Amino acid sequence: MQLPPDDRTLSPRTGYGRAHWEAAADALLAAVEPYAAEGGALYHLPGDRTSWSGRLSDGLEGYARTLLAAAFRRDETALERYADGLAAGVAGVWPRIEDRSQPLVEAASIALALRLTRPLLWDRLDDGVRQRATAWLGDALTAEAWPCNWELFPVTVGGFLNEIGYETDASRKAIDRGLERIEQWYVGDGWYTDGDGRKFDYYNGWAMHLYPVLHAWLADDDRLLDLYGSRLSRHLEDYARLFGGDGAPMHQGRSLTYRFATTVPQWLGALTGHTPLAPGETRRLASGALKYFLDRGAVDSHGLLTLGWHGPDPAVLQGYSGPASPYWASKGFLGLLLPADHAVWTAEEEPGPTERADAVTPVGPPNWLLQSTSSDGIVRLHNHGSEDVRYDPYYTRLAYSTVTEPSSSPSAAYDNSVVVGDDPSRTEIEPLGVGEGWVASRHTAGGGARVTSVVLVRGAVEVRAHLVAGAEPGTAVRVTGWAAAEGVRAELLPAFGLTDALTGVTGDADTLFVALARLTGDADAVPLREAVSVRADDGGELLVRWSGGPEVRVLLGGTGAEMVVEVIRTGRSGRRRPTSSA
Structure with a gap:
């Protein structure tokens, strides 16, 4: 991938500026173009892996996820190709959106892209294509979602369809239903679980925050934006600390092949004005992640994102991972919606939390x-x-x-x-x-x-x-x-x-x-x-002495299976009692 020369004046840590993000998006879009099929409705990327949804669904995934990159880039030439693909897709190429089916996921990407680029793509389609497209998307309004971040896909489709006046009652019902359902998974301080249980991972950023915040922002709904924006801002206080000094995101959770989609919350906070991060810190964290992956073989010799982490790596894949799955990384180009004169692009890079x-x-x-x-x-x-x-x-x-x-x-x-x-x-x-x-x-x-x-x-x-x-x-x-x-x-x-x-x-x-x-x-x-010493006994008590630091006494398995942590510092102590059950 050919990128502009580093700009170490503006970006002393990564060398990356807006031009690097634009060039990366352009290169990824150019690389997938030869794999378009069925009039551009499907993108059959090379490789011998097929997801459990099948080859047709994988081809739709290739269209929808790369369309997101074109939408954030606002590349009119590329969007013309995707307009042709849309016309072909809704003429009978694309599989129907059914309950808990992969096309429901991809419909959300398509609807979001259409909403973001409406004057450049949707408004230029002829009436027949628009009618067939709304009919295809309309199935998402009533399709049953898996009880997790999937509940937000009908919300995203409904937001677009409501905006263009299609089935407004059904669209609003889909929006309200999905937003209501994710409330049961909000656990405070900006964190959601991805469905029932305690599933904490990057889906907090690239799904649970992205779709509600973007919907509220695009709908110009101040009430919703205050609600979801405040949650995003609080989340970023913790989230910004999940990136290493080399730009690497934390290696935890599923769908890691989406790579620099981990930059979504940083860009989203800057885009909507709900962030605790300084502009130069936002760009440093986001550019650091993009550079981390591009420098380590995430893109192959054909310019395609591989199924893996650095290069190809089956260990990070799931059964739903198909050849085009890595292109949810397109969400990382969300920052290109910010104008070139925005402070995020013009401010000098500042160190991230890990570097300070x-x-x-x-x-x-x-x-x-x-x-x-x-x-x-x-x-x-x-x-x-x-x-x-x-x-x-x-x-x-x-x-x-x-x-x-x-x-x-x-x-x-x-x-x-x-x-x-x-x-x-x-x-x-x-x-x-x-x-x-x-x-x-x-x-x-x-x-x-x-x-x-x-x-x-x-x-x-x-x-x-x-x-x-x-x-x-x-x-x-x-x-x-x-x-x-x-x-x-x-x-x-x-x-x-x-x-x-x-x-x-x-x-x-x-x-x-x-x-x-x-x-x-x-x-x-x-x-x-020499850094630490420990004394312990079989009763479950230990005393930790840090070299040049405090002593810490820990009791595990105390009364009623309770655990107590007592911190002792220079003659004064404070007791911490974690929540526990007998």
Whole structure:
């Protein structure tokens, strides 16, 4: 991909400005053009993989997702091609929108693109094409969605159809129904779960916030924009901390092949005026993510986005991933809706949160603890509340980072896990709270044992403690740490109840296991055992002494299965009691 020369005056960290984003969008659109079929209604991208929806649906996906890039780019030449494709698609090429079908997803992209470019595309179509297009889109108003972010696809279609005066009652009902349904998944502080349960991931940004906020903004609905915009702004306070100093997004959750679609919340906040981020910080975070992927092989020799993370990588794919799935990355070009003279494009880049200082950030709703170090730009996510067993290992591991990826092969050693017996599973995760420098949870492990876990962090150093209850005496327990990654060092040392091989066995009562861990790119880091010391006993109590820092006393498995974290600092103490249940 040919991009303009870096502009290190305006963008001292990434070198990227608006021209780089425009060039990237243009290159991606040009690369897919040869794969158009059926009059441009389908884009059959190369590769031997077909999603579980089938080849026809995959071809529609190729049309809809690349159309988004053309819409954000406002490329009239490209939009003419997509207008031809639309005419052919609604003349009988595209599959119907049915209950819980993939065309419902793609209809939302098409409707959003049509709404954003109405004078350039929709208004130039002849009446017959418009009638057939509204009839095709109209099925989305009543199609049953999967109970997750899919509820927002009828909202997005309804927003466009209501605007052009098609079936306005049905359109408004679809909008109201979808927005009402996502309320049951809003858990506060800007966070949604993606459906029932505790499914926290990037769908918060590229779906749960994107569609309601854009709908409210396009409808000029101040009431809705205040509601959803305030949630977005609060979300960005946490979300901005999920990006490493090298631009990498956190390697957690499903659909990671959408790559720089992770930039949606930053752009959306700037576009609608609902953001806590300075303009130069917004562009730095977004450009950092785009550059991260373009520099690491996300685009192949034909200029196409591959199915993977850096380059091709089947480990990050799901059954619904087809050849065109990566093109939901088109959402990352949302920033091109901002005019060239907007401060986001003209302000000098400012460092992101990870670059400014070491930080430990509690994130309440998902019960996460974010641990970042400015010397190496690494962000670590300690997960004590997100769970979706359908997509393990991308949800249920104890920790994730911007420089490592979880092991996914059953034959591989599971990273960041507590293996009880020979079962590494972690289910029924119960958040126990998060506070200043600590986070805790309880989960079910192999054979029905319950494991209460707490991690305490300072700098890049971690103390991980696990109290295993309900296992047969003599059951083997193994603790694992960070997966290996290029350019960083992963350390894991036994501190209590574990051999040098990080294994132990349960006793007649609840049994405590403690390890020291570190993931660092700092070649001069002090030895791990000099950074922290731990004293513990079989009753589940431990005292953590940080070198040059506070002492922390932790009691796991106290009265009524309660856990207490007590922080002791220079003669004064404060007690933190996480929410827990007996």
